[in-house]
Amino acid sequence: MFLHLSYRAAPGNPWFSWQYVRDNSDTILAALREHTWLTARAVVIAALVALPLAVAAYWFRSLAASILALTGVLYTIPSLALFAFLAPYLGIGAITVLTVVALYALLVIVRNTLAGLNQVPPEVREAAEGMGYGRWGRLFRIELPLALPGILTGVRLATVSTVALVTVGVVVGRGGLGQLIFAGFQNNFYKAQIMTGTVLCVLLALVLDLILAGVGRLLTPWLRGRVS
Amino acid sequence: MNPVKQAVVWLNDPLNWTNPGGVLDRLGEHLSMSALAVLLGCLVAWPIGLWLGHSGRGGGLVLLVSNVTLAIPTLALLTILPLTFLGFGRSAVVVALAVFAVPPLLANAYTGVRQADPEARDAARGMGLSGGQVLRRVELPLAVPYLAAGFRTAAVQVVATAALASFVNGGGLGQIIRAGFGLDIAAGGGQIIAGGVLVAGLALLVEGILAVLERVVTPRPLRRVSRRANRRAAAATAGG
Numbered sequence: 001m002f003l004h005l006s007y008r009a010a011p012g013n014p015w016f017s018w019q020y021v022r023d024n025s026d027t028i029l030a031a032l033r034e035h036t037w038l039t040a041r042a043v044v045i046a047a048l049v050a051l052p053l054a055v056a057a058y059w060f061r062s063l064a065a066s067i068l069a070l071t072g073v074l075y076t077i078p079s080l081a082l083f084a085f086l087a088p089y090l091g092i093g094a095i096t097v098l099t100v101v102a103l104y105a106l107l108v109i110v111r112n113t114l115a116g117l118n119q120v121p122p123e124v125r126e127a128a129e130g131m132g133y134g135r136w137g138r139l140f141r142i143e144l145p146l147a148l149p150g151i152l153t154g155v156r157l158a159t160v161s162t163v164a165l166v167t168v169g170v171v172v173g174r175g176g177l178g179q180l181i182f183a184g185f186q187n188n189f190y191k192a193q194i195m196t197g198t199v200l201c202v203l204l205a206l207v208l209d210l211i212l213a214g215v216g217r218l219l220t221p222w223l224r225g226r227v228s
Numbered sequence: 229m230n231p232v233k234q235a236v237v238w239l240n241d242p243l244n245w246t247n248p249g250g251v252l253d254r255l256g257e258h259l260s261m262s263a264l265a266v267l268l269g270c271l272v273a274w275p276i277g278l279w280l281g282h283s284g285r286g287g288g289l290v291l292l293v294s295n296v297t298l299a300i301p302t303l304a305l306l307t308i309l310p311l312t313f314l315g316f317g318r319s320a321v322v323v324a325l326a327v328f329a330v331p332p333l334l335a336n337a338y339t340g341v342r343q344a345d346p347e348a349r350d351a352a353r354g355m356g357l358s359g360g361q362v363l364r365r366v367e368l369p370l371a372v373p374y375l376a377a378g379f380r381t382a383a384v385q386v387v388a389t390a391a392l393a394s395f396v397n398g399g400g401l402g403q404i405i406r407a408g409f410g411l412d413i414a415a416g417g418g419q420i421i422a423g424g425v426l427v428a429g430l431a432l433l434v435e436g437i438l439a440v441l442e443r444v445v446t447p448r449p450l451r452r453v454s455r456r457a458n459r460r461a462a463a464a465t466a467g468g
Contacts, residue, residue, distance in 0.1 A: 076435050077428045078388035084405045084424025088231035088417035160299050167301040168392065171409055178303050185307040185396065194311070198304035205299035 017192040024193075028180065032200055034094075035176025038169070039162050039208070042098055046105035047155060053106075054113035055139065064114065071107040079104070079168050087172055097169035104165060105158035112157065116150015117143055149223065152216040156209055163205040177201045234418020235425065244422075249403070251426060257399035258430065262387045264322045269329030269382055274375070277337025281371070282363045290338045294331035302328065302389055306396050321390075321398040328389050329382040336378025340371025373446045380438040387434045391427045401427045 021028065057064040082100045090096040120143050128142045144151075167178025175182065177197045184193030217224065238244055245251045280286035305327055309320040344367045352366045394402030404423035408416035443451070 073432070076384055076388070076431050078391045078431050080391040080394075080402050080405055081424040081428040081431070084408070084420045084427070087409070088420055157298075160295075164299060164301040167303040170303065170395065171406070175303075178301060181301070181303055181307055182395065189311055191311055194304070194307050198301065198308065201301050201304065202299050209299075 013189070013191050015191045015195050020190075020192040021196060028196060028200070031177050031180045031197070032204070034174070035163070035166055035178075035201070036204060038094065038097060038101065038166050038174075038176055039159065039204070042102040042162050042166075043105050043155065043159050045098075046102045046158060047109055049102075050106050050109035050113060050154075051151070054110050054117060057110070057114050058117040058143075059135075067110065068114070071110055074103065075107050079165060080171065083168065083171050092172045094174045096172050097166060097174045101162045101165045101169075105162050108158040108161065109151070109154040112154025113147060113151045116147030116154075119150065120146045148220050149216070152212065152219070156212045156216075159208050159212060160205045163201060163208065167201065177204070231417035231421050235421035236418075238418045238422040239425070251401070251404065254399065254401045254403055255426075255430070258387070258390055258401045261318060261322055261325065261393065261398070261400060262383070262390045264318075265325035265386045265390070266329050266379075266383050268322060268326040269333050269386070270379070272326070273330045273333035274337050277334040278341055278363065278368065278371070281338040281341025282359070282367060284342070287338070287342075290335050294335055297328060297331050300327075302392050303395060306392060306398070310396060318398075321393045321396070325386050325389055325393070329386050332378045332381040332385065334378075336374040336381075337371065340374025340378075341367045343374070344370040369447075370450070373442075373450050376442040376445055380435070380442055383438055384431060384435045388427075388431045401430060 053067060057067045079100060082103065083096065086099055087096050090099060124142065124146065125138070128138045133141065166176045167181065169175035170178045170182045173179070177200050180197035181194050181201075184190045184197065187193070243250070247253075277290070280290065302324070305324040306321065309324050310316045312320075314320040314323060341363070348366055348370070349362060352362045357365065390400045391402035391405070393400045394406040397403075401423060404426065405420055408419035408423055410416070411419065
């Protein structure tokens, strides 16, 4: 990916320049789009894998310990090392970035979902059992809805950290906005470009977090009016 | 030859370890900048966290700090700070890493003081201890498990993040991975994986050593609290 820079309107290398944003709007938008798309796919894939895993850990206590230990170890492994392990096999490209960030998002969502499920009061569980709910019915009608706040916290945390983590994808040339930041650094430390990438990154995290918070409010109407 | 075999070969070449810019040099850089960053983080975060916890104000601030730092990409700080008054070199990298050490240290210092038994605090006040004395003699000892848990989380995070310093040629073990990517995936695959093993191994080693250390510094009656503090520390800092 080549970034075409315009230096003519930026004498003295300012921290921000509208001229730069106007002249390079195509590149900036492409980077933003790639970043958003990578984040969205990673979080959705992670959530789809994480929910069954968390339910399995919730049902089978013996699995819970090993799943939590495994996610703990995986979480300690630095992102750059994970890129290093996967890149020789998955190649240089978006699929490697997607796998790495989805793995980290997965850990966050599994842990928070499990915490949410474990918070379901035993009385509620027993009452549901007494009313004749089976294992699946109880899961979908009682336990998952009650664990929803935990799940949503997990998804929000995962989304915000994924937005930041995608930038490390620079190492395989697919870092979304990270690409912008990194190219700015390499092209004579062009501050306006670095700053634009950074601000967009933080804004993207903020906007996605707000959207998810709104979705969470819609999904859990019974919590409204209560201080969370 | 597959990449894993190449990596074994790379790791078994003594020159890769002892050359200038070899593993030993990089390990030294990695550890020294991580240690400085954690030290700087402690110097900033602990006094503030303890004081906020003692006065019972600023819970929102602590939460805000950890949320905001979660959203800031490491790469951005690493590239921005050298362009400020800090200038290029070690100090900019250390400050960037320290920023990511602050949230776990701050949150745990704050929680550690806040969770101190209110009755113990009242008893100390009743005995005529001043505010500072209560903090020093009652709240601080009770907060030790939390401080230790925060220290461990922060240190592991900094050691992990220090690998990214290689993006701005800041040194450290990440440099080996970057150099491998620079070669080409076919030629450098072994070196990339070898670097990954070193970076991941170091992070896991630091985590293990600090877990033992944490157990040692926690007084026996507080060890149950310590496990709870660890869970909180993990929940407070779900960053990459």
